[in-house]
Amino acid sequence: MAYWRDVLICTVGTSLKNNLARLDQDRLAEYLRNFNAKGLALWLLEKDPEDRLCGAEVNSIVSVIKKGHLKATRKLILLVSDTEDGGFLGKTLGQYFDHTANPNRFQEVEVHTLTGLTDSDPQRFRTEGLRNLVKAVASASRRESSEKIVINATGGYKAQISFAGMIGQALEIPVCYLFERFSEVIELPPQPISLDLSFWLENIETFYLLALDEAEENPVARDPRFESLVESMPIRMLHTSLFNRVDLGCFHTPLYSPA
DSSP, X not given: OOOOOOEEEEEOOSHHHHHHHTSOOHHHHHHHHTTOHHHHHHHHHTSOTTSGGGHHHHHHXXXXXXXXXXXXXXXXXXXXXXXXXXXXXXXXXXXHHHOTTOTTOOSEEXXXXXXXXXXXXXXXXXXXXXXXXXXXXXXXXHHHOGGGEEEEOOSSOHHHHHHHHHHHHHTTOOEEEOOTTOSSOEEOOOOSOOOOHHHHHHTHHHHHHHHTTOOOXXXXXXXXXXXXXOOEEEEEEEOTTTOOEEEEXXXXXXXXXXX
């Protein structure tokens, strides 16, 4: 059955900045130095969107539209890294695809920063950043319906691209990718990927305790698969008799509460 897909989720990397940083143009250098998103977006509007200088994100999004993977351009959701460059390029692409002069304009554009998705802290990237990527895609799927969405997993860190593609396959959302030497995106073929319900069923009591903030131990020590689902953080508590401040470990709610 063909669905009316009009929402595009796109992972965002730094290919645009990397391309332009190699050019010897004073105007571009000033835009990049001052993080001038509006100026850079207007510069992009002067270019052919299929020009490789425009970066993998622009090239692939335009190809997704041109190839008919979207029936309409209602909403674009840009997922950017938790870095200064990520925020700048997300804002630039947001203004570019929201501009009335852009023939590939989307009616609505959202830019979401994936907290923890930064190469300056490998542990946060692994346990927080990738988890927030999963949450962002799952949240969009619940709001918009997976039958309305296409994922463009071309830009960003390799792990980010891989996770976005895997989530799309698990949720039965079409995933498009623009290989470096290709002139157009391809839709990745369906893979035998599904959510592991047995893991949730085997640990249902633990998930209920986590949801109620009543877990007495960190389940990661028992099973490393919990690491991407559970967030550990210190909580300051005031002892009522001794008025001493102590640190207690608390384990937060999982991605999905069991039904």
